[in-house]
Amino acid sequence: MGSEIEELKKTVAQLQKEVTRLSDQEEVRKLQYKYGYYLDKCLYKEVVDLYADHPDTCVEFLGGRYNGKDGVGRLYIGRFAQAFVNGRNGPVHGFLLDHPQIQGIVDINAEGTRAKGRFRSMMAAGTHESVKDTHPRGLVQWWEGGIYENEYIKQDGVWKIFRLKYFPFWHAEFGKGWSHTKPNYVPFMSKTYPEDPQGPNELCENPMLWPDTRVVPFHYEHPVTGKQVADDDLKAPEYGKDPNTSTPALVLSKPKSVA
Incomplete structure (x- = not known):
């Protein structure tokens, strides 16, 4: 009887751990x-x-890295709010900026304190013709697609975003589509804070934008083989050319601290 009870205790503990992870x-x-x-x-x-x-x-956004909570605020409350809604917190009439978050794959570490997640966004954005003369973007419609490879941390029992890394795969004007996207459609960050009052703390290496189709590295291993995708297979050379001719494979940044 004693051994059966011990086995039941182990089973309950394992189930509790699995429920917590899920x-x-x-x-x-x-x-x-x-x-x-x-x-x-x-x-x-x-x-x-x-x-x-x-x-x-x-x-990390468009080739720039905004560090710390101050940097995060400078990007959203500073750069984005000023560009899209004249500095207010909340929407303005006639401006669309939808960011659906889809295909979420989340993995929790063994300690239950950190997590990594991969998500996709397919954004629709633009202005209504009624505000074309009052909104600084004028009359515009565009599509955007991108991948997140994020990290999360549990602080005081609450999960929070730790390191958000967004890689926009493509942009397209609504009417012309992605085949006719102009080069440098959304310019990469080029100046850092404080030279640019709304700029990042540092610039990232090898940023990507359509028609660049390099693979954003996966935080997880292949579920069957247990292997990571080879570096050469993450590259995107021109059709028929050697991978060595491609821009270097993307590399996910890591936090400096483990605490």
């Missing part, structure tokens, strides 16, 4: 989805509040 996965997935809903409506203060208060917290 619960954490769902909380992280919900966190990312909520990020998208806030971002849709330019609720930038709410977006910033989703981020961890940690020295290694960051956002």
